[in-house]
Amino acid sequence: MLVIDSSFPSRDFNQRNGEPVRQIILHYTAAPFAASLRTLTRGGVSAHYLLPDPDEPSYHAAGYDELRVFRLVDEDKRAWHAGVSHWCGRDNLNNGAIGIEIINLARDDGGVFTFPEYGREQVDMLIALVGDILGRYPQMGPMDVLGHSDVAYWRKSDPGPRLPWQCLFEAGIGAWFDEATRAMYQRRFCLGLPPEVELERAFQRFGYKPALNRREFELRTRAFQMRFRQRDYCGALDGETCAILYALNERYRGI
Incomplete structure (x- = not known):
């Protein structure tokens, strides 16, 4: 209670x-x-x-x-x-x-x-x-x-x-990604990650502040991973992290 x-x-x-x-x-x-x-x-x-x-x-x-x-x-x-x-x-x-x-x-x-x-x-x-x-x-x-x-x-x-x-x-609180959509994007990104300029736009579409340098890009990736990929939040961008980001944007941002 x-x-x-x-x-x-x-x-x-x-x-x-x-x-x-x-x-x-x-x-x-x-x-x-x-x-x-x-x-x-x-x-x-x-x-x-x-x-x-x-x-x-x-x-x-x-x-x-x-x-x-x-x-x-x-x-x-x-x-x-x-x-x-x-x-x-x-x-x-x-x-x-x-x-x-x-x-x-x-x-x-x-x-x-x-x-x-x-x-x-x-x-x-x-x-x-x-x-x-x-x-x-x-x-x-x-x-x-x-x-x-x-x-x-x-x-x-x-x-x-x-x-x-x-x-x-x-429990009905906050955002999470659809697993099937995440898997679909991850299969795509096995062939190569999206260009960094496209990833920057994807992070900003989700809501994050623009990263002004490499260190901020890594810290932003780490913050995203701490929330959505909690077993590994080293801050290094990989196919799974990108797939989760794209799956979230598709679900909540219509993109």
């Missing part, structure tokens, strides 16, 4: 100034519950919701046994979670996005990342929360539920490759 707790309102927000809500952006905190709550309410950043890990010690130390979601900023306010960001031709996505921070102790040790699993109860609560939000914003579709690394691939890795996006899709 979805339980919303509004006990810890953040002071770090401002007005949307008439901007409609267009996206939901998912993040991980890379910090325990207690530290995340402090940061998101008094640290100059914020999100609309904080989803704890029921097995994380600082959550129990705060006196909680059952899993609940904390509303930190009202949805009609602009929280500060996405930062410098881009999707489908729009920048500064805080203006029209709802941010959900998920407790997950991911680490970046000088470019060597550790991504812990998300627990089943946590994923179930995320599905309930996002489903509840989508029910109130019928203008949002599958392509409007995004990861922070989708909208800021050049600097962010969250929510990481352990968030089960296919499971979310099967």
Whole structure:
């Protein structure tokens, strides 16, 4: 059952100034519950919701046994979670996005990342929360539920490759590719990958910010793989990655 707790309102927000809500952006905190709550309410950043890990010690130390979601900023306010960001031709996505921070102790040790699993109860609560939000914003579709690394691939890795996006899709949340269409494109790309200029257009059609150099191209590929090809997210482009991208564009972009 979805339980919303509004006990810890953040002071770090401002007005949307008439901007409609267009996206939901998912993040991980890379910090325990207690530290995340402090940061998101008094640290100059914020999100609309904080989803704890029921097995994380600082959550129990705060006196909680059952899993609940904390509303930190009202949805009609602009929280500060996405930062410098881009999707489908729009920048500064805080203006029209709802941010959900998920407790997950991911680490970046000088470019060597550790991504812990998300627990089943946590994923179930995320599905309930996002489903509840989508029910109130019928203008949002599958392509409007995004990861922070989708909208800021050049600097962010969250929510990481352990968030089960296919499971979310099967629950009616977010985008996923058709397997038969993916296989068809992959057979085609066994003969050779599309030209890089065509791939750049395909990534941009999907929604990603243009890559300005080789490093950004690799980081964008990595972000895409962390979401849609989670067993291997090295950032190297291959036939399977291209096939998934083309299958997604065919399903959601009509191309």
